[in-house]
Amino acid sequence: MSQGVTASGSSRLGMSLAFPASIVVLLIIMVPILLMFRYSFNEFDPRTMMKEGFTLQNYINFFTDSYYRKVFTDTLSVAAICTLLALVMGFPVAYFLAKTQTRFKSILIILLVFPLMVGNVVRAAGWMVILGNAGAVNALLIWLGVIAEPLKLLYTPLAVVIGTTAVVLPFMILTLQSVLEGIDFAVEEAARNLGANQFTTFFRVILPIAAPGVAAGTMLVFILCMNAYATPVLLGGSGITMMAPSLYGQIAKASNWPFGSSMALILVVATMTIALTSSWLIHRRYVKTMTS
Amino acid sequence: MAKVSLLNLRKQFGSAVAVSDFSLDIEDGELVAFLGPSGCGKTTTLRMIAGFIDPTAGRILIGDTDVTTVPVHKRNTGMVFQRYALFPHMTVAHNVSFGLEMRKIDAAERDRRINLALDMVRMSEYRDRYPRQLSGGQQQRVAIARALAIEPKVFLLDEPLSNLDAKLRLEVRDEIRALQQRLGLTTVFVTHDQEEALALSDRMAIMHDGKVQQVGTPDSLYEKPANLFVADFLGKMSFFEGHRSADSTFLTQAGTTLKVDGMTDRAQCIGVRPERISLSSAPELDNSLHATVESVAYLGANIDVALIDQQGQKISCHLPNTQAYQRGVPIKPGSIFYANFLGSDCVVFTDLDRA
Numbered sequence: 001m002s003q004g005v006t007a008s009g010s011s012r013l014g015m016s017l018a019f020p021a022s023i024v025v026l027l028i029i030m031v032p033i034l035l036m037f038r039y040s041f042n043e044f045d046p047r048t049m050m051k052e053g054f055t056l057q058n059y060i061n062f063f064t065d066s067y068y069r070k071v072f073t074d075t076l077s078v079a080a081i082c083t084l085l086a087l088v089m090g091f092p093v094a095y096f097l098a099k100t101q102t103r104f105k106s107i108l109i110i111l112l113v114f115p116l117m118v119g120n121v122v123r124a125a126g127w128m129v130i131l132g133n134a135g136a137v138n139a140l141l142i143w144l145g146v147i148a149e150p151l152k153l154l155y156t157p158l159a160v161v162i163g164t165t166a167v168v169l170p171f172m173i174l175t176l177q178s179v180l181e182g183i184d185f186a187v188e189e190a191a192r193n194l195g196a197n198q199f200t201t202f203f204r205v206i207l208p209i210a211a212p213g214v215a216a217g218t219m220l221v222f223i224l225c226m227n228a229y230a231t232p233v234l235l236g237g238s239g240i241t242m243m244a245p246s247l248y249g250q251i252a253k254a255s256n257w258p259f260g261s262s263m264a265l266i267l268v269v270a271t272m273t274i275a276l277t278s279s280w281l282i283h284r285r286y287v288k289t290m291t292s
Numbered sequence: 293m294a295k296v297s298l299l300n301l302r303k304q305f306g307s308a309v310a311v312s313d314f315s316l317d318i319e320d321g322e323l324v325a326f327l328g329p330s331g332c333g334k335t336t337t338l339r340m341i342a343g344f345i346d347p348t349a350g351r352i353l354i355g356d357t358d359v360t361t362v363p364v365h366k367r368n369t370g371m372v373f374q375r376y377a378l379f380p381h382m383t384v385a386h387n388v389s390f391g392l393e394m395r396k397i398d399a400a401e402r403d404r405r406i407n408l409a410l411d412m413v414r415m416s417e418y419r420d421r422y423p424r425q426l427s428g429g430q431q432q433r434v435a436i437a438r439a440l441a442i443e444p445k446v447f448l449l450d451e452p453l454s455n456l457d458a459k460l461r462l463e464v465r466d467e468i469r470a471l472q473q474r475l476g477l478t479t480v481f482v483t484h485d486q487e488e489a490l491a492l493s494d495r496m497a498i499m500h501d502g503k504v505q506q507v508g509t510p511d512s513l514y515e516k517p518a519n520l521f522v523a524d525f526l527g528k529m530s531f532f533e534g535h536r537s538a539d540s541t542f543l544t545q546a547g548t549t550l551k552v553d554g555m556t557d558r559a560q561c562i563g564v565r566p567e568r569i570s571l572s573s574a575p576e577l578d579n580s581l582h583a584t585v586e587s588v589a590y591l592g593a594n595i596d597v598a599l600i601d602q603q604g605q606k607i608s609c610h611l612p613n614t615q616a617y618q619r620g621v622p623i624k625p626g627s628i629f630y631a632n633f634l635g636s637d638c639v640v641f642t643d644l645d646r647a
Binding site: 189193200 | 342344363364365366368369373374375377378380390394395438442
């Protein structure tokens with residue numbers, strides 16, 4: 001009894017201690033978003049920059065301008081492709097890590113985390129060295145005699161997809177691995193014993209059980225891809241423009257805060273809608289059945 | 293169901309020999325238990341029969357077919373795993389249905405066989421539940437139904453009772469035995485629990501260090517163990533080391549002379565089961581050792597008494613409750629008795645290799 005009182009007392013103390021910090025965090029996160037939300041309904045005035053108002057014109061401009069529509073759809077496409085690539089490449093690695101008995105497992109995980117310690121800009125610079133006209137790939141292909149003139153690899157959507165996928169892959173693998181780690185792989189043997197080949201075993205047993213991990217990893221990686229900034233700027237150049245660099249340009253270079261704010265909100269809402277919907281779909285398909 | 297033959301089966305992991313030269317014929321409808329301490333190779337052998345492990349050498353026959361190189365999913369064995377391994381994302385009915393779907397059995401027939409299998413283990417009313425909504429015993433039953441619904445040629449059980457509590461373990465054990473006999477299932481049952489193996493099996497194979505020590509019916513193994521390992525593993529025994537001194541006479545190292553039936557020249561050790569030894573205040577039977585009680589363990593229906601004789605020889609005695617408490621003399625540490633047994637109660641061993 002006295003223990004119960006102490007426990008609830010200490011949890012109340014904990015809550016009261018966490019309260020001020022929580023308020024500060026909430027303000028730090030929410031205030032900029034709310035401000036942006038408000039700005040996005042203002043008007044742009046070339047002289048005074050921003051005029052208080054309440055108009056949907058910024059949103060209308062965005063969706064009626066074919067340039068911005070392309071920025072938007074390119075961003076969605078790149079994010080979707082990178083997420084899918086990360087899932088397809090990450091799953092086998094996560095699966096191996098979850099099942100392996102090797103004593104080098106912790107080293108493998110450190111290797112996986114290592115790229116996260118190097119900033120995106122530095123890694124993008126690395127890709128520039130590899131993909132540039134005089135870069136490693138072109139040099140090798142010319143040396144092999146496959147091509148005579150260097151291919152244009154850098155400043156293309158392909159370069160952005162490669163660079164972004166490389167950035168998000170560790171996040172996908174670590175998320176999947178943490179879920180796969182919890183699977184009792186005897187179910188795999190049970191399925192094989194009941195007559196399923198490896199293919200069927202994977203798609204009917206392992207994948208559905210891993211669905212929560214797939215949902216979490218996909219959501220996390222998709223959000224990261226949608227909001228990528230450094231990688232698309234450095235590797236995409238003028239070949240492809242994505243939302244984050246484009247809206248930064250509006251705010252910082254064109255000083256059009258209302259339009260930049262509306263782009264930011266469109267990006268946030270689109271990201272959230274797609275991430276939550278897909279994760280909800282995966283949950284409805286696989287996860288609900290396991291927890292009900 | 294079919295007969296299973298293991299021919300000189302061997303499995304090596306690197307330089308470690310897990311199973312060596314295992315040959316055994318399991319008859320149609322027979323339940324054979326593989327019994328041994330952990331690491332003896334029993335599970336490895338079971339997994340070789342199921343096809344999860346490829347033998348290094350030797351052959352496996354199910355019926356008349358050599359399945360040594362047949363992949364797991366085409367072997368048609370029904371396995372129950374130690375931790376059940378039910379599919380957590382499928383209902384009970386779907387779990388049972390899985391193997392039938394793999395065999396492309398049509399929906400109507402599938403439904404019939406799901407019902408049949410679930411009825412068999414009394415789990416019909418749980419068909420729409422998920423595994424996590426079931427108790428351990430219920431999950432076990434579903435695992436059995438799932439393995440049997442596919443009408444396998446061999447029924448394989450890998451320590452299926454080790455995760456159940458004591459009372460449930462007895463219940464499920466008896467159910468498995470009843471089911472196995474009713475359906476005439478050729479069954480291999482892996483366990484480290486000797487009592488389980490004794491109660492369940494038609495025959496048992498006792499394994500140690502990758503080698504089969506002895507194969508036989510439970511009573512023959514218990515009454516006539518082939519070596520000290522089998523004797524020691526299947527219950528307790530009092531051992532007397534020494535040598536043959538004359539016909540039917542064994543001289544222990546401590547200098548006691550015992551009358552022993554079935555004596556051979558190479559006898560090195562004599563063993564007597566604890567329940568074959570009786571206690572009395574005057575010498576009885578062929579052999580009587582004057583001994584002091586060291587400790588008494590009260591087990592309810594039985595009493596375990598540990599004694600030590602004047603030569604320092606340890607004797608363990610297992611008395612039925614009625615016998616222990618009808619005598620006038622209380623059995624307690626320090627009391628002195630004669631420990632008596634017949635020459636025919638002795639088992640003769642020709643080696644001293646207990647481990």
